[in-house]
Amino acid sequence: MKLKIIGILILQFLLFSCSGTISTVKKEYKLSDSGELKSNWSINSNEWIRKNDTLIGNGGPSHWGVLMSKKQLPKNYEINFKVNMTKESLFEVMLNSDKENYIRTYLYQIDQNIVIGKGVYHKNSDEYGKRGGPTLFKKNLELQNNKWYTIKIKVQNNQLFFSVDNKTALECSLEKSNLSQKGKLGFLTNGEVKIIDLSIKTL
Known part of the structure; x- marks a missing residue:
């Protein structure tokens, strides 16, 4: 009986550690749980660093700072x-x-x-037309530097919901808008940005 329980525990560990997604049905990924940023993210330390529980990104107008997950989103x-x-x-x-x-x-x-758009990003090129892309949906929101904003993004049944501070939101259908329905998560900045309390969970 003990061997059976041990076998089940080992199998669950292997399923989680070998999972191709950044979160699983039974596990929510949180930045504070991550021992090393390198284990889950492709990182250029000149562009993104982790300081305590804060992700700090640095980019510029001519070269955007990009951080990309190694695993697929659910x-x-x-x-x-x-x-x-x-x-x-x-x-x-x-x-x-x-x-x-x-x-x-x-x-x-x-x-x-705040904007939803269709994007293109070529890792080894900063040429115009090889990063960014057209706006599909937008809504006015007063934005400023040195202010914290609460972001919520949900994708469920091919519907995308994007909100800031639980008061300004955009929604769209991935299929109707011809948007990518699978892939990885990334963050991008043309200046300096700080991210805290990051969590990613499967719905």
Whole structure:
């Protein structure tokens, strides 16, 4: 009986550790639970670092700082965190990143909008047209530096929900908007940004 229980525990451990997704049905990924950032994320230490429980990203107008997960997002998921754009104007969550294509969900200070768009990102190129992409949906929101914003992103049954501070939200159908339905998670900035309380769970 003891051997059977031990065998089940070992099998569960292997399933979690070898899982191809950044969270599983039985486990919620939290940044504070992560021993090393390198285990779950592809990281350039010149662009992103972890200081205590805070992710700090650095980029510039000519070279955006990008952090990409090593594992796929689940089909249905919810992402929650707080973000502070300490410098410059753009912070972007890259959803369902697959090859060069992804869904853009971002805060843009210049236009004072939150946005859902169709994105493209070529890792080894900063050329115009090989990063970013067209806006599909937007809503006005007053944005400023050195202020914390609460972000919630949910993808369920191919519906995308994106909200800031639980008061300004955008929604769309991935299928109808011809948006990527699977892929990895990433973060992008053209300045300095701080992220805390990051959690990713399967729905």
